[in-house]
């Protein structure tokens with residue numbers, strides 16, 4: 001996932017924030033997917049208004065105790081997994 | 095299906111079973127909702143729109159629409175349009191009798207799933223349950239729907255009559271490009287009165303369990319996990335979702351943990367007077383279902399797979415919650431507790 005990209009939901013996929021993190025619903029199954037991110041990623045991240053790097057900055061600012069490189073790796077891994085499961089896709093903004 | 099996060103408590107249901115009316119033009123002898131006539135106090139169009147707004151605000155993903163026959167409501171297509179506008183997926187169960195080419199055209203939407211009910215692969219078996227002529231009309235509906243871009247399945251309740259025709263039902267559904275979905279027969283509504291006549295025998299239930307393993311494309315949707323073999327584990331939920339993932343809204347706006355538990359003692363609240371968010375978060379009834387433990391099942395080798403089975407079947411057969419589902423593989427279907435339903 002490139003930093004200057006936004007992440008959008010694939011057709012038929014919905015997401016909502018839950019206490020444990022994000023709950024995805026894919027109506028083509030229908031099936032559910034649970035992503036335990038607590039409040040690090042909010043459901044509105046997938047409406048395409050914020051880039052991956054915006055999110056990294058936000059998390060790093062909120063958790064100064066965490067090395068930014070680690071946050072970046074973790075986030076990329078989580079987003080790649082969602083993309084691999086067909087839930088989201090990446091769109092470049094530049 | 096990961097249960098750990100569900101056990102933590104979701105902030106809203108994933109899907110809500112919404113029975114939109116008690117009115118029905120058929121009089122099926124197994125009808126779980128004892129449907130026929132519209133009842134006084136059914137939600138008005140305005141109130142239904144409010145329900146949709148509420149569910150949409152809470153980000154409920156899906157409505158499972160039932161009744162009665164949903165198409166008996168004149169405003170039904172408008173209610174579905176409004177749900178789709180709000181992004182809610184609708185899975186509509188119908189007897190098919192009121193679906194013609196025009197209705198099918200109106201329904202076509204990417205967020206719609208249709209389930210046409212057929213309780214046998216022949217007019218003889220189906221109409222013995224659903225009434226004369228209902229087989230032909232359901233097939234007409236399947237024909238109209240299959241010509242549109244609508245996902246369709248055939249829903250069959252497992253009974254003594256449908257059991258011998260399962261293979262034929264798979265083929266019949268496939269001939270309309272549909273999949274077969276099988277529901278578990280519940281001893282409530284008119285189903286209670288006709289339970290002993292219609293419910294499958296112990297041997298049939300065991301043989302059905304094997305049949306399911308050989309037919310991975312057949313879906314069960316609900317609560318057959320107590321009789322499903324391990325190989326179907328990946329296909330769906332292996333725990334009761336009542337009050338955790340789902341709940342039910344009756345035609346009168348009453349909120350229950352599940353469509354099969356619409357008893358006074360399980361009434362959690364009423365819409366639109368009460369707040370649905372409040373009911374979901376704080377109803378003592380819902381909490382009791384979230385905390386429900388089937389203690390006597392915990393030492394069973396299959397516990398992780400079925401968690402004690404369907405509380406609704408256990409309740410209707412034994413009039414108490416917290417007891418094991420009497421139709422389970424480990425118990426090889428206890429004949430005694432099933433016979434106890436009487437009726």
Ligand SMILES: C[S@@+](CC[C@H](N)C(=O)[O-])C[C@H]1O[C@@H](n2cnc3c(N)ncnc32)[C@H](O)[C@@H]1O
Nearest residue numbers: 124125126161162163187188189211279280285
């Ligand atoms: C109550 S009906 C309402 C919708 C519509 N009138 C229909 O028949 O599809 C919903 C589904 O429940 C099934 N059903 C009826 N009685 C049942 C029972 N006692 N146990 C389980 N399912 C039942 C029906 O066959 C149908 O597929």
Ligand code: SF4
Nearest residue numbers: 118122125129162189
């Ligand atoms: S099962 Fe459906 S079609 Fe049959 S009586 Fe009940 S509501 Fe009507």
Ligand code: SF4
Nearest residue numbers: 317334336352404406
């Ligand atoms: S009570 Fe039975 S039918 Fe209802 S959600 Fe639980 S397992 Fe499913």
